[in-house]
Amino acid sequence: MSIYRPIAKNLKRWQSVDDFSYVRLHQNESPTSLLSPAEIAQILKAHDTKSGEISYYPYMQSEQLAEAYAQFLKVPTHSVLMTQGSSEGIRLIAEALDRAGKTIAILAPSFFAFEFAFSGPQTTVVRVLLNENLELERSEVFRPDVMNADVLILCSPNNPTGGLLSKDLIIEILDTHKGLVVLDEAYMEYVPKDESFVSFIDRYENLAILRTMSKAWGLAALRVGFIVAGPKLIEYFGKFQIPYTVSMHSQILADYVLRHRRPQMEAAVASTIEDRDWVEEELANIPGIRVYKSHANFCLFAVENGLDMENKLFSDHKILVKYFPLPRVGDCIRLSISVDRKKLEDVLAAIAAIQAAKNAPSKAI
Numbered sequence: 253m254s255i256y257r258p259i260a261k262n263l264k265r266w267q268s269v270d271d272f273s274y275v276r277l278h279q280n281e282s283p284t285s286l287l288s289p290a291e292i293a294q295i296l297k298a299h300d301t302k303s304g305e306i307s308y309y310p311y312m313q314s315e316q317l318a319e320a321y322a323q324f325l326k327v328p329t330h331s332v333l334m335t336q337g338s339s340e341g342i343r344l345i346a347e348a349l350d351r352a353g354k355t356i357a358i359l360a361p362s363f364f365a366f367e368f369a370f371s372g373p374q375t376t377v378v379r380v381l382l383n384e385n386l387e388l389e390r391s392e393v394f395r396p397d398v399m400n401a402d403v404l405i406l407c408s409p410n411n412p413t414g415g416l417l418s419k420d421l422i423i424e425i426l427d428t429h430k431g432l433v434v435l436d437e438a439y440m441e442y443v444p445k446d447e448s449f450v451s452f453i454d455r456y457e458n459l460a461i462l463r464t465m466s467k468a469w470g471l472a473a474l475r476v477g478f479i480v481a482g483p484k485l486i487e488y489f490g491k492f493q494i495p496y497t498v499s500m501h502s503q504i505l506a507d508y509v510l511r512h513r514r515p516q517m518e519a520a521v522a523s524t525i526e527d528r529d530w531v532e533e534e535l536a537n538i539p540g541i542r543v544y545k546s547h548a549n550f551c552l553f554a555v556e557n558g559l560d561m562e563n564k565l566f567s568d569h570k571i572l573v574k575y576f577p578l579p580r581v582g583d584c585i586r587l588s589i590s591v592d593r594k595k596l597e598d599v600l601a602a603i604a605a606i607q608a609a610k611n612a613p614s615k616a617i
């Protein structure tokens with residue numbers, strides 16, 4: 253038997269467009285950097301010399317950063333585990349579990365990395381399908397195979413749908429589900445009401461929450477995220493973490509931003525929400541487009557020939573968006589609110605032009 257997994261034949265390496273002259277609306281990044289390059293240099297310079305030197309390994313887990321993030325979430329410091337973005341958190345949880353012969357239930361559609369990290373040759377994945385309005389129905393999540401799954405992975409607000417799961421429904425799930433419940437809250441800062449479950453980690457020992465500084469905090473390049481859970485789970489996952497995954501510079505800058513840029517982060521979030529609601533309204537006026545209400549920093553709309561639209565935006569307009577063929581819904585485009593309103597106007601004009609050309613009567617030959 254080969255050591256190499258047969259599934260590799262069906263996989264493609266992740267492609268990234270590293271040309272920053274494109275309008276980048278494909279990765280749900282923030283348009284606002286909370287630190288200027290000069291400030292970054294100054295903050296790093298001001299840090300004490302030993303920890304600022306690059307020939308030494310960074311802090312394993314910066315106590316200071318953990319404390320700052322815990323204060324932001326209003327949870328105890330021992331309830332957060334720093335990871336290299338929440339991507340490492342997803343992979344760490346998956347790798348720390350004995351998944352052979354086990355069942356993992358995952359929302360569908362949801363963030364691709366869940367299935368990517370948790371599936372494996374001896375693991376069964378069951379999908380918890382959203383309905384045609386991209387909502388989670390109670391009957392779907394309370395299916396016996398979902399409730400008996402060893403792990404249930406939820407995401408709220410969900411990517412790529414933008415939907416927020418009902419708080420009552422999540423409480424009912426947590427009261428019933430015996431296995432591990434993983435709840436990804438990467439976009440929770442974009443929800444004005446308190447819908448987060450971080451304050452529930454004491455009540456539910458089987459709850460692990462994923463958070464990130466890549467979205468609202470605008471630190472995608474630094475790769476900083478956290479697992480938030482009760483002390484037993486944090487201790488358990490910590491044992492499986494490869495040391496030193498987050499660079500010293502990332503830890504220092506993330507700590508600074510948490511302590512000194514909270515009002516700016518909140519202002520950036522408010523402006524993104526305003527722009528998102530406006531883009532959703534404008535999109536809804538374009539013929540052939542159906543918009544799904546989003547609670548995150550992106551919009552999602554259904555459109556016929558979505559792949560064609562993604563390609564045209566890329567090649568004719570230098571705009572990057574993400575195409576998803578979604579179960580029960582069909583072709584969709586996800587578009588991040590990652591640029592200012594002026595640029596978003598150009599994006600909307602490009603989408604309207606593509607739709608108009610599609611609907612125009614073809615010329616007689």
Ligand SMILES: Cc1ncc(COP(=O)(O)O)c(C=O)c1O
Pocket residue numbers: 279280336337338339340363407410411436438463464465466472475476477
């Ligand atoms: C739902 C969700 N979780 C996690 C991530 C990973 O983010 P990061 O690794 O940058 O923290 C993303 C990124 O888009 C996401 O959408």
